[in-house]
Amino acid sequence: MEAKQLKWAYLTALALVWGSSFILIKKGLIGLSALQVGSLRIIFAAIFLLLIGFKSLPKIPKHKWKYIAMTSVFGTFGPAFLFALAQTEIDSSVSSILNSLTPLNTLILGSLFFGVSFQKRQVWGVFIGLMGSLLLVFSGAMNNPNQNYYYAILVIIASICYAINVNLIKRFLSDLSPLSITTGNFAVLLLPASLILFFTGFYEVIHIETVQHAVLFIVVLGVVGTGIANIFFFKLIQISSPVFATSVTYLIPVVAFFWGLLDNEMLTPVQFVGAFIILIGVYLSAKK
Numbered sequence: 001m002e003a004k005q006l007k008w009a010y011l012t013a014l015a016l017v018w019g020s021s022f023i024l025i026k027k028g029l030i031g032l033s034a035l036q037v038g039s040l041r042i043i044f045a046a047i048f049l050l051l052i053g054f055k056s057l058p059k060i061p062k063h064k065w066k067y068i069a070m071t072s073v074f075g076t077f078g079p080a081f082l083f084a085l086a087q088t089e090i091d092s093s094v095s096s097i098l099n100s101l102t103p104l105n106t107l108i109l110g111s112l113f114f115g116v117s118f119q120k121r122q123v124w125g126v127f128i129g130l131m132g133s134l135l136l137v138f139s140g141a142m143n144n145p146n147q148n149y150y151y152a153i154l155v156i157i158a159s160i161c162y163a164i165n166v167n168l169i170k171r172f173l174s175d176l177s178p179l180s181i182t183t184g185n186f187a188v189l190l191l192p193a194s195l196i197l198f199f200t201g202f203y204e205v206i207h208i209e210t211v212q213h214a215v216l217f218i219v220v221l222g223v224v225g226t227g228i229a230n231i232f233f234f235k236l237i238q239i240s241s242p243v244f245a246t247s248v249t250y251l252i253p254v255v256a257f258f259w260g261l262l263d264n265e266m267l268t269p270v271q272f273v274g275a276f277i278i279l280i281g282v283y284l285s286a287k288k
Contacts, residue, residue: 007244010236014229014248019255021225022092023263024217025084031214034088035200038081040215042193044222045076045230046186053183060176060184067172072185075165076226077192082158089151091144091265096256097136097275098155100249104129104281105163106242114167121284129281136274143268159249166242169234178234182227250279 028037060068087095104125133156138149173181205211237245253275260266 007236007240010232010239011244011248011251014232014236015251016255017225017229017232018248019096019252020259021221021229022083022087022096022256023259024221024225025087026092026263027217028214028221029084029087031208031210031212032202032218033200034084035081035196036202037084037214037218039193039197039200040202040218041080041084041222041226042076042186042189043197044219045227046190046193048223048227049179049183049186050190053179056177056180056183057187059180064173064176065184067168068181068184069188071165071168071173071181072188074161074168076185076230077189078161079158080226082154082161086151086154086158089148090155091147091260092263093253093257093260093265094136094152094271095155097253097278098133098152099159099162100253100278101129101133101156102159102162102249103243103246105160106166106246109160109163110167110242114171125281125284127281128284129278132274132277132279132281134274135277136271139268139270139274143271162246166237166246169237170242173234174238178231178238181234182230185230186227250283253279 025037028040032040083095083099107125169181202211206215233245233248236248
């Protein structure tokens with residue numbers, strides 16, 4: 001398959017997988033705390049990746065491990081907990097829409113710190129996207145007084161983490177295989193995630209049926225939605241550009257929204273407008 005076709009295949013696969021991740025987080029939170037969801041997600045992904053990719057670790061040069069560690073923090077560790085914490089208060093569909101700010105943040109950080117050039121139209125895209133985000137959040141706060149929409153800030157922070165991550169990978173790790181990068185990331189995170197899980201009291205409640213049921217959702221989230229998806233994502237960054245790779249967030253809200261409908265979530269008309277404005281901004285910022 002040609003590179004042009006391949007990048008669209010990766011993009012579509014990632015949209016389906018990551019679009020389903022938000023409902024898996026929501027289901028996991030039924031029996032688990034946010035810290036347990038985040039740490040278990042990392043642990044299951046790490047176990048899976050070490051089983052299939054352990055032999056790829058020696059291929060990482062010693063001087064590259066600092067970048068592996070940095071990308072593990074920004075690309076996985078921070079967002080894993082930020083999304084779980086956010087979804088204790090806001091709907092999964094809203095979380096996925098706010099995540100679509102990632103290409104905007106990728107453009108901003110890329111131009112400020114990584115020497116990526118930008119056009120005037122892209123600046124307008126950033127501004128429009130931010131306006132859409134504010135509309136979405138404030139409308140949600142007004143129409144869902146039982147939800148704390150300050151937690152939406154956590155999703156925005158996570159999108160900034162993702163933006164830093166893709167710029168770091170494109171700049172410093174493009175010469176490594178996606179499997180090496182992904183396995184290296186989770187090899188770094190396995191111990192801290194295990195320690196966090198231990199101190200949450202997880203092993204004291206693992207015998208509860210609700211907890212066991214929730215863990216099954218996080219197994220899928222960790223192995224497929226994190227481990228396999230990250231391999232695909234790093235490959236996509238290498239064969240395209242950081243902004244194109246993060247444009248997967250155009251499609252993620254569509255998948256997440258349909259999962260949300262099945263789980264009785266619904267956006268208000270004003271939130272629909274906010275979501276549409278965000279996607280216009282993202283499109284303008286990513287278009288060449």
